[in-house]
Amino acid sequence: GAVVSQHPSRVICKSGTSVKIECRSLDFQATTMFWYRQFPKKSLMLMATSNEGSKATYEQGVEKDKFLINHASLTLSTLTVTSAHPEDSSFYICSARSRTSGSSEQYFGPGTRLTVT
Amino acid sequence: DQQVKQNSPSLSVQEGRISILNCDYTNSMFDYFLWYKKYPAEGPTFLISISSIKDKNEDGRFTVFLNKSAKHLSLHIVPSQPGDSAVYFCAAPVGGNAGNMLTFGGGTRLMVKP
Numbered sequence: 001g002a003v004v005s006q007h008p009s010r011v012i013c014k015s016g017t018s019v020k021i022e023c024r025s026l027d028f029q030a031t032t033m034f035w036y037r038q039f040p041k042k043s044l045m046l047m048a049t050s051n052e053g054s055k056a057t058y059e060q061g062v063e064k065d066k067f068l069i070n071h072a073s074l075t076l077s078t079l080t081v082t083s084a085h086p087e088d089s090s091f092y093i094c095s096a097r098s099r100t101s102g103s104s105e106q107y108f109g110p111g112t113r114l115t116v117t
Numbered sequence: 118d119q120q121v122k123q124n125s126p127s128l129s130v131q132e133g134r135i136s137i138l139n140c141d142y143t144n145s146m147f148d149y150f151l152w153y154k155k156y157p158a159e160g161p162t163f164l165i166s167i168s169s170i171k172d173k174n175e176d177g178r179f180t181v182f183l184n185k186s187a188k189h190l191s192l193h194i195v196p197s198q199p200g201d202s203a204v205y206f207c208a209a210p211v212g213g214n215a216g217n218m219l220t221f222g223g224g225t226r227l228m229v230k231p
Contacts (some may be wrong), residue, residue, distance in 0.1 A: 079230045093160045108160035
């Protein structure tokens with residue numbers, strides 16, 4: 001099946017710094033990537049939808065200036081958490097939409113655990 | 118307002134027995150549903166899906182049932198195995214295309230006891 005990777009898998013940063021998380025589709029082209037956030041013992045919350053070559057569409061309540069998303073190529077999307085604060089500590093997961101053989105599915109990355117101290 | 122709901126946050130089942138995970142939805146426009154399994158500190162993995170033109174879809178030990186009139190679906194796992202212990206999310210794509218953004222239920226933590 002299609003593989004999506006995320007890097008790093010775990011990151012600890014100091015409050016006020018910025019952190020970049022990469023999401024890559026390894027063996028397929030992803031015209032659309034989605035970024036989710038999961039709080040402890042909570043469901044996955046969609047943050048934004050990222051289309052290659054265009055601006056991301058953010059969900060209500062998600063600060064676009066704080067969570068910068070770039071989808072520069074068909075295999076890479078990045079999420080940058082700017083001026084991170086402890087409340088940004090969370091598990092961030094990306095998914096990529098593949099169009100192969102007429103099907104259209106989402107494939108999830110393994111997630112990135114962000115801890116802001 | 119959450120459009121997909123899983124009202125049971127946890128479920129404990131004995132190995133070999135059946136696990137039944139439930140999911141309710143409010144949007145009658147939803148016509149495709151997916152179940153994902155998630156281990157701690159990992160991304161969700163796709164388990165099984167069902168289109169609204171069906172009321173049942175089976176894949177090995179996993180069967181999903183859809184009751185459109187009740188806006189309810191359930192995932193049956195039989196026989197349950199300890200390796201099935203995980204959090205299970207039901208999800209529906211906005212717009213009916215599995216590649217669209219998904220709205221998730223709150224998840225149900227399944228614990229299968231050996």
